[in-house]
Amino acid sequence: MMSLLSKLERIPGEMCRLPSHGIGYEQGVFADDVTNGDVMVFPVSSYDEIILKTPEKLLSGTAIYEVFKRRIPAIKQPEKLFHKDVDFLMTVLRKVSYGEEVQVTFNHECKEDSKDHSYVVNISSLLQGTKRIDPTALSNTFTLENGQEVCMGTMLFSDMLELTQLRLKMMNQEIGETDDIILEYENTACDAISRSIISVDDVTDKQQIKEWLFNVPIAYREALNVNIEEYNSSWGMSLDSISKCKDCGQEISLRPTINPVSFFMLP
Incomplete structure (x- = not known):
């Protein structure tokens, strides 16, 4: 006789292809049989839902990592996923768990x-x-005003999360502690961004790149941020949905939040 758990294992999931197609990842992030970034996503359980609504686990990233390991078993190291792939997978999880x-x-x-x-x-x-990544454009090279050439890669979800954690920490600090937190934030930001920079003038040493980021003029840093944003928007999924306002009839852009605390709430 088939056990109750074995019947649960037969509940269908959905096969999806990551926006990155699995390109650019180091070996070990996915199971050996994963090709082209194709992974099976299974519905979340009530336990998973509780985990995804636990603020401490969300802020540390462990909520998403735990749920991905259980519900997307082909992903072995979810902490090393690109943030664009994480956004996509969270949306697929929402669909297979709660519907269209x-x-x-x-x-x-108005x-x-x-x-x-x-x-x-x-x-x-x-x-x-969803915009698929261009395999010929895995990196983004641009030149600053001083002639330095910067080659950018894709930022990891864990790096984005680290910056979010520190921003929240800054918001909750007493005024007298602000200076120390600002320095900590800048160091963390430079560290996170340096991990997504492949090279600066062919220099690949992350510590040197971090020191360069810390000392670069603000105008160059802003140009760097703009370029990062443009590159990140060139692939991945957008949550913008066009509808008509129920008051005036004009087109409006709706954007359901990807934040698991609210995004995984049943409608």
Whole structure:
């Protein structure tokens, strides 16, 4: 006789292809039989849902890593995933766990008496609009005003999370402790960004790149940030969905949050 657990194992998941196609990862991040970034995603359990709603686990990243290991078993080292792939996988998890639709509450504020309205966003439509990474453009090279050539790669989810953690820490600090936190934030930011920089003038040493980031003029740092943003927007999925305002009829852009605390709430 088939056991209850074995029957659960037969509940279908969904095979999906990562926006990165699995390109650019070191060996060991995925199971040996994964090709082209194709992984099977299974629905979350009630226990997984609780984990994804635990603030401490979310902020540390362990919530997502734990759930990915259980529900996307082909991913062996989720902490090494690109943040664009994590966003995509969270959306697929939402779809296979709760269905095709998610509700978004939005007030266009187009009239004095405009109200909050509930809109439905189709998750499959969002996933179908995913931009696939260009295998010939795994890195992004650009030149600063002083002639230095910077070669950028893709930022990891863990690096993005580290920056978020420190921002929250800064917001919660007493005024007298601000200077130390600002220095800590800048060091952390330089450390995280340096890990996504492949080289500067062919120099690949991460410590040298970090020191360079810490001392580079603000105008160059801003140019670097703009370039990073442009490169990151060249692939991956967008959560923007176009609908019509229920008050004025104009087109509006709806954006369901990818934050697991609210994104994994049942509609």
